[in-house]
Amino acid sequence: MKFDWLIVGAGYSACVLAERIATQLGLRVLIVEKRNHIGGNAYDYYNEHGILVHKYGPHIFHTKSSKVWHYLSQFTEWRPYYHHVLGVVEGKKIPIPFNLNSLYDLFPPRYAEKLEDLLLENFGFGVKVPILKLRENTNSSLDFLANYIYENVFLNYTLKQWGMKPEELDKNVTGRVPIYISRDNRYFQDPYQAMPKLGYTEMFSRMLFHPNIKLLLNTKYQEIIDDVKFDRLIYTGPIDEFFDYMHGELPYRSLRFQFETLDQEWYQEVCQVNYPNDYEITRITEQKYFSGHPSPKTTLVMEFPEAYVPGKNDPYYPILNEANRNRLSLYTSEVEKLKKSVCFVGRLADYKYYDMDQAVLRALHVFEKSVVNSTE
Known part of the structure; x- marks a missing residue:
């Protein structure tokens, strides 16, 4: 033919x-x-419990x-969907990307207010600041904040995900999850967001x-x-x-996925929870959030980053x-x-x-x- x-x-x-x-x-x-x-990696399927599963990790459409x-x-028809991510920092779940709400979740109110004022004064409201750029600031309080976010949100997550420090990666990579000087807890701000x-x-x-x-x-x-x-x-x-x-x-970096279905309706507050400092995983995604289909059970996917080896696993990043x-x-x-x-x-x-x-x-x-x- x-x-x-x-x-x-x-x-x-x-x-x-x-x-x-x-x-x-x-x-x-x-x-x-x-x-x-x-x-490709956006492939999804319905498992034996009728839950739509993203086989190769969460794929959230936004543009x-x-x-x-x-x-x-x-x-396709679309289901409106805003992706929300929490990250576990010092035992607390805070919004990711790190934003003004994250400040108040982690620090005493008066100190959080001081840091908020400094961020607004130096960068303005609604601005996304890459972590490496924030670390260039010479103000002592912002220097503390930049190092705190770097150590607790970026460093270990990047080491797990990439096997490298943030400074060793292209700035386009480290800039994908900036500090967002806003109270918008959505992971993306694009006008079109849906599944x-x-x-x-x-x-x-x-x-x-x-x-x-x-x-x-x-x-x-x-x-x-x-x-x-x-x-x-x-x-x-x-x-x-x-x-x-x-x-x-x-x-490339690759990923290994571990799937688990629990006999309960929900497991976590939002679709995705990141673990920058704890465990070997980087994140857990709860699959029911993607489709919104009701089920008495819930399916989780845990991600384990690993080196790519041709013939053994798949190239991702x-x-x-x-x-x-x-x-x-x-x-x-x-x-x-x-x-x-x-x-x-x-x-x-x-x-x-x-x-x-x-x-x-x-x-x-x-x-x-x-x-x-x-x-x-």
């Missing part, structure tokens, strides 16, 4: 591109996925982009439900690439793997620092040589830490600028 496009992977980027190519260009697409499901929102809305009403997997299934799209699961693309006829390739897997690690491996960017540049040079025949797109192929909406926007951009042009 002849295809116009072969797409490696079935995550966000792959599904968006397959849908666009099939519906907008009328071309035939074959998707090859080594896992036994579509949706500032009306383009992304309206595009995905073609394939697919029937889950991500159903949304992806609708995206791929088209006669021009064929799907092959449980298959590594190397096993079939010599037997399938196609014109162009879209690759969404690890960029270093595609080139057989010719410039060395690009490192690219480790962005100067050394790895230099190695990545060697691979991007190889990509340039193949740009007429292979299109690299996605978190693993770009070696970038994308949120879900960023992955969609990137895929739409690739379709509009590269895929369409290649067919004209």
Whole structure:
């Protein structure tokens, strides 16, 4: 069978591109996925208790982009959802990201008020300040606060999650969870925040439900690439793997998940509770919050960060620092040589830490600028 496009992977980027190519260009697409499901790390399923579970950790949809929102809305209804996170600090559960409410949860009221005044005076209200920037402040009280937050909220969590100190990571990573000078306890402030009403997997299934799209699961693309006829390739897997690690491996952090169902209606006050300093886990997510479906039981997922070992576990988070960017540049040079025949797109192929909406926007951009042009 002849295809116009072969797409490696079935995550966000792959599904968006397959849908666009099939519906907008009328071309035939074959998707090859080594896992036994579509949706990549956003895959979800209903367990034996009827609870919708995110298999690979919590995936909370949020975006500032009306383009992304309206595009995905073609394939799902939405359930309004605001994500809330608590972090255990000195035995108390405080809002994360650290905000003005967190101040008053941890410190005596008069001292918390003093710190609040200093934060407002130096940064203003509604401002998000990266922890490393806050530590540059020379005011003695703010210096105390910056070091307190660094030691109790960021340092050990980062060591567990990344195996590195915050200073050793790219500022774009450490800046993802800033100190928020506000009383808004929501984890995100984007105008569009919701969960697919029937889950991500159903949304992806609708995206791929088209006669021009064929799907092959449980298959590594190397096993079939010599037997399938196609014109162009879209690759969404690890960029270093595609080139057989010719410039060395690009490192990732991975995760191990432990699932537990309890014979009680609820376990924790909010969907996610972080444990920056206690235990080996980083966080516990209570799955019922995602769908809102009632159940007398509740399912928890505990996350254990670990090093990525090819063939043993899955790559989750690219480790962005100067050394790895230099190695990545060697691979991007190889990509340039193949740009007429292979299109690299996605978190693993770009070696970038994308949120879900960023992955969609990137895929739409690739379709509009590269895929369409290649067919004209």
